[in-house]
Amino acid sequence: AQTVTQSQPEMSVQEAETVTLSCTYDTSESDYYLFWYKQPPSRQMILVIRQEAYKQQNATENRFSVNFQKAAKSFSLKISDSQLGDAAMYFCAYRSVQAGTALIFGKGTTLSVSS
Amino acid sequence: DTAVSQTPKYLVTQMGNDKSIKCEQNLGHDTMYWYKQDSKKFLKIMFSYNNKELIINETVPNRFSPKSPDKAHLNLHINSLELGDSAVYFCASSQATGRQGFGEQETQYFGPGTRLLVL
Numbered sequence: 001a002q003t004v005t006q007s008q009p010e011m012s013v014q015e016a017e018t019v020t021l022s023c024t025y026d027t028s029e030s031d032y033y034l035f036w037y038k039q040p041p042s043r044q045m046i047l048v049i050r051q052e053a054y055k056q057q058n059a060t061e062n063r064f065s066v067n068f069q070k071a072a073k074s075f076s077l078k079i080s081d082s083q084l085g086d087a088a089m090y091f092c093a094y095r096s097v098q099a100g101t102a103l104i105f106g107k108g109t110t111l112s113v114s115s
Numbered sequence: 116d117t118a119v120s121q122t123p124k125y126l127v128t129q130m131g132n133d134k135s136i137k138c139e140q141n142l143g144h145d146t147m148y149w150y151k152q153d154s155k156k157f158l159k160i161m162f163s164y165n166n167k168e169l170i171i172n173e174t175v176p177n178r179f180s181p182k183s184p185d186k187a188h189l190n191l192h193i194n195s196l197e198l199g200d201s202a203v204y205f206c207a208s209s210q211a212t213g214r215q216g217f218g219e220q221e222t223q224y225f226g227p228g229t230r231l232l233v234l
Binding site: 046 | 146224
């Protein structure tokens with residue numbers, strides 16, 4: 001069975017600085033998807049970024065980028081130029097390519113941003 | 116224009132009652148999911164439906180019964196509510212291509228969640 005581990009329960013960053021959230025996963029599959037979701041206090045689950053395992057290039061979305069290391073089964077999220085609105089809980093998630101499979105989530109990292 | 120909607124957003128009820136949560140998506144997706152987020156914020160799949168057919172049924176008490184009248188709707192009915200059912204319940208939807216290279220279609224989009232409190 002696949003597992004996702006987020007080893008940092010809490011992280012903090014100053015506004016305009018850069019922070020990296022860690023995620024490792026365990027799987028025997030070669031094809032899969034990886035995601036980072038953000039959950040602000042409003043509790044809405046918001047997609048931050050997606051990585052497809054067959055792509056070697058790291059995904060980027062504006063200030064958000066990932067460092068995807070397939071051999072090491074590592075998928076970290078880098079947030080550049082942090083903003084107060086980035087404060088939230090961040091979840092790393094794994095999904096098999098197999099149709100209809102569910103997301104497997106890590107336990108989350110709470111990110112606080114100070115001015 | 117809400118992509119995935121859930122009603123109600125808040126539900127406060129007494130132990131032993133029966134309640135339902137409704138979910139609707141207007142994204143044209145063929146697969147819908149129910150996730151439970153517990154008090155420690157851990158998210159876990161409960162059920163998923165593909166084109167009205169149940170495809171994932173995790174170890175959940177049979178007091179929980181999902182129903183999908185059509186592929187745009189997935190409801191969750193809970194009988195004989197217990198204190199431990201207090202949680203946030205999220206509905207999500209996606210396409211199910213079963214192939215790599217379809218990341219956008221396979222991405223799950225979530226509803227706003229329903230906070231259930233059982234007293």
